[in-house]
Amino acid sequence: MFVSADRPTLVKGLRDLADFLDANPKIPIPTFGTVTVHYFPTGTDEQIRAVIDRIADYLGSSINPADLKAGHYGTSISFGPATYNAVGILARARAQYAADASYRGCVTPDFVESPEALDDFGGSSATRRRGNLFARLWAFSRLWLSIQRRRGR
Known part of the structure; x- marks a missing residue:
């Protein structure tokens, strides 16, 4: 379920970026910055939670309680300043965003x-x-x- 045709392309791109930055030390990078790869599953709230729970099991991580306050259900793993973050945006948060965005341009x-x-x-x-x-x-x-x-x- 987590395998994508774009997965090898993304992994190669990350390695190429790391090699490029390593080979070009004059290129500025953020002093306190991070690099995050986000994954956003879709479906019903129950389906989203199930996917995130499986990812948390694979990662050996827990569900981030701070995300729950915002209507998100997520987990992550970090490798120094690089992070993999899987976040499900639950129906309540999607509805609130749609309501807020309805004023865009007004x-x-x-x-x-x-x-x-x-x-x-x-x-x-x-x-x-x-x-x-x-x-x-x-x-x-x-x-x-x-x-x-x-x-x-």
């Missing part, structure tokens, strides 16, 4: 695209409208809080 920020938009005092019409923007953000935050209260959060 709010657009004011910004200055070019120096020509600046006025004689170094400000811009966006700067003068800042008070209006903050008023709209405050109103939006009040609306969001009232929705969260109705949902019982």
